[in-house]
Amino acid sequence: MNKPVNLSATSASVTIGQRQLTIQEVLQIARGGHAVTLSTEPAFRQRIEQGANLLAGLLENNGSVYGVNTGYGDSCTVNIPPELVAELPLHLTRYHGCGLGAYLDDEATLAVLVCRLNSLARGYSAVRWPLLEQLTHLINHRILPQIPEEGSVGASGDLTPLSYVAAALVGEREVRYRGRLQPAADVLQSLQLSPIKLAPKEGLAIMNGTAVMTALACLAWQRAEYLSRLCCRLTAMASVALLGNRGHFNPRLFAAKPHAGQNQAAAWIFADLSDESNAVIRLQDRYSIRCAPHVIGITRDALGWMQRDIENELNSANDNPLIDPDTGELLHGGHFYGGHIAFAMDSLKNAVANLADLMDRQLALLVDSRYNHGLSQNLSGSQGERAAINHGFKAVQIGASAWTAEALKLTMPASVFSRSTECHNQDKVSMGTIAARDCLRVLTLTEQVASALIMATCQGIALRQQQQATPLTAEVAAFIKQCQSHSAFLDEDRPLEAELRHFCELIRNEHWELYSHE
Missing domain, CATH: 1.10.275.10 (Fumarase/aspartase (N-terminal domain))
Structure with missing residues (x-):
């Protein structure tokens, strides 16, 4: 043996x-x-x-x-x-x-x-x-x-x-x-x-x-935390590609509305944008750019109380009955009820789905020549007569829209769908594990949208740099370089599934160090 x-x-x-x-x-x-x-x-x-x-x-x-x-x-x-x-x-x-x-x-x-x-x-x-x-x-x-x-x-x-x-x-x-x-x-x-x-x-x-729902909540919390950071980096890159206004993320502006997570997101985006660029096309960018800290900030702020509640559950005695080893008292109750986890996961999937929707809207701006301020239609890198047969990120945007729609559909709270079971003994139940599973699915879908946006923003910035000198911060330049090592510039149409899946894996593995200076 x-x-x-x-x-x-x-x-x-x-x-x-x-x-x-x-x-x-x-x-x-x-x-x-x-x-x-x-x-x-x-x-x-x-x-x-x-x-x-x-x-x-x-x-x-x-x-x-x-x-x-x-x-x-x-x-x-x-x-x-x-x-x-x-x-x-x-x-x-x-x-x-x-x-x-x-x-x-x-x-x-x-x-x-x-x-x-x-x-x-x-x-x-x-x-x-x-x-x-x-x-x-x-x-x-x-x-x-x-x-x-x-x-x-x-x-x-x-x-x-x-x-x-x-x-x-x-x-x-x-x-x-x-x-x-x-x-x-x-x-x-x-x-x-x-x-x-x-x-x-x-x-x-x-x-x-409550070990299963709590375990899934731990995994979901970490994925959402990282994804919220990634959304900040991608917002900055989308702003660069669209010649956006850095002033939308000015710390002085956000001091007037002091939600901590919102201010943190704005500060990260502001730091990612070079102060050397003077090419501002619009006084006010569209909401998916200008209001990104407000969307991401909700997740950032919610993560705090969610961590508190998840760790309270993690460190609790949650079976029944309990025996107090200090007094010998036998205590019958209902600590197995996973309501705090259910509420946290229902809330987190809502916040994360909003990140999917935000990134989907940013992608829609990037691929549309009516709104992307001089970039090619569908971000195609093809030129000359071959441009007629190349379609760039057209299908990727359709896919991102589908993933976003599914994520939004799953935001219906599971915790309100209590079912009476077991001869009406368990007549009010938490549905916490279903909420946690839903949340993980929403995270997977949102990571897929993020993968599409990573590729699209890298393509958009590359196209912009072909037109004019585009100053980048060292952090954004390093991020783009790493991404381009996994996915080359898209000039001729090619299947992108394998690259998208690879970026999903990189996100799950927290491949990029983001804002470690906080």
């Missing part, structure tokens, strides 16, 4: 336990290859063990604990015979194995595992130390449960998708490991890891929480 590899000993790691985890740390694990380690503070382990011991004491004294010696949900009035209590957690994991749709990718799956581990490590869930260790093994060995995206209404948390995490811990269903889909039991055996046997509350503790 292969000996287990201790990833935490061979790479950078993030400590879980007795500290607040950040969105950035979740991403370091999910995207950056970091491992996790459980805190070695004696008080942390003592807190975990104390919670598990308190629960065991309640059961020994014939206490009634929801989901431990009662049925689940509407079946909470059904008492479980003592001899069957140990079997109940496994039944919970199995009957929730009914998810459908696409499967979460590796990045999202790792984020889910981290979010669930961190929540259980708060010490209120009455799980045993070996369960936390088993979750760290899944993360550090990259044993990734095959989690379907669809099937959660966001309360009682992400029950169905998280059942796939529970199944992997006990050696059931399939996992992705080293690029292959394999039975979980086989992978655990190959690493000399024993499947755990769930203690009475542990199935519920794993599944009855």
Whole structure:
């Protein structure tokens, strides 16, 4: 057998336990290859063990604990015979194995595992130390449960998708490991890891929480943060190509309307525009240029409170019931309700879709010879008689319009579409996971629009420079040079799909360092 590899000993790691985890740390694990380690503070382990011991004491004294010696949900009035209590957690994991749709990718799956581990490590869930260790093994060995995206209404948390995490811990269903889909039991055996046997509350503790929606929210937040920066750079480039008025972004102007994110966006755009250019065609540029800081600023400002709420959820105990390890009090409630994540994701997809609409409008100005101030129709780089058969960015603009329309269509809030489920026990639910999935789709579509605008603004500036000397700041010039290394000047029509997809990948990987001087 292969000996287990201790990833935490061979790479950078993030400590879980007795500290607040950040969105950035979740991403370091999910995207950056970091491992996790459980805190070695004696008080942390003592807190975990104390919670598990308190629960065991309640059961020994014939206490009634929801989901431990009662049925689940509407079946909470059904008492479980003592001899069957140990079997109940496994039944919970199995009957929730009914998810459908696409499967979460590796990045999202790792984020889910981290979010669930961190929540259980708060010490209120009455799980045993070996369960936390088993979750760290899944993360550090990259044993990734095959989690379907669809099937959660966001309360009682992400029950169905998280059942796939529970199944992997006990050696059931399939996992992705080293690029292959394999039975979980086989992978655990190959690493000399024993499947755990769930203690009475542990199935519920794993599944009855908000880890999936919170993980997706972490990923969405980071993508939106980067995309908002990119929109500033592309607005500056569109302004250069259109001979726009730098004064629209003057800090003195924005001091009169002091929304912090709006001022930040304006300052970035202003810094990207050279003060050497005197070629102003219009006193006031069209709104998609002039009002870009106002559009982007909404996202920038919203990211602050969204980070607060996402990280609060990330660092919360969100299953039910909870056991206070300090007092021994058993607390029944509804912390599995993902309303804060649902609202944040519904709001973020709205803000991001507005970025798509902004960039789509900027692209429409660039390709239209009635509005682009002397650039060629559709930004075609072809000249002479061949200009008649070349169409430049005509189809790209159509595609961007389609992607934008789909993004705008998805802005309907998911959180208002609560459905009564489970015999009207779950009669008001958050829809947080659906909201988060919608948000990620809107981000993908908006990144596609951004890819089109990257290529179009580079083409527009190149065409402008053929006409006249066009001063560029060092940052914008370096950005254009990097982009041109991935996509050559478009003189003769060619299929652009591969280049667009490549730019989408570069955006997802945050290829360009943007405004690090803030």
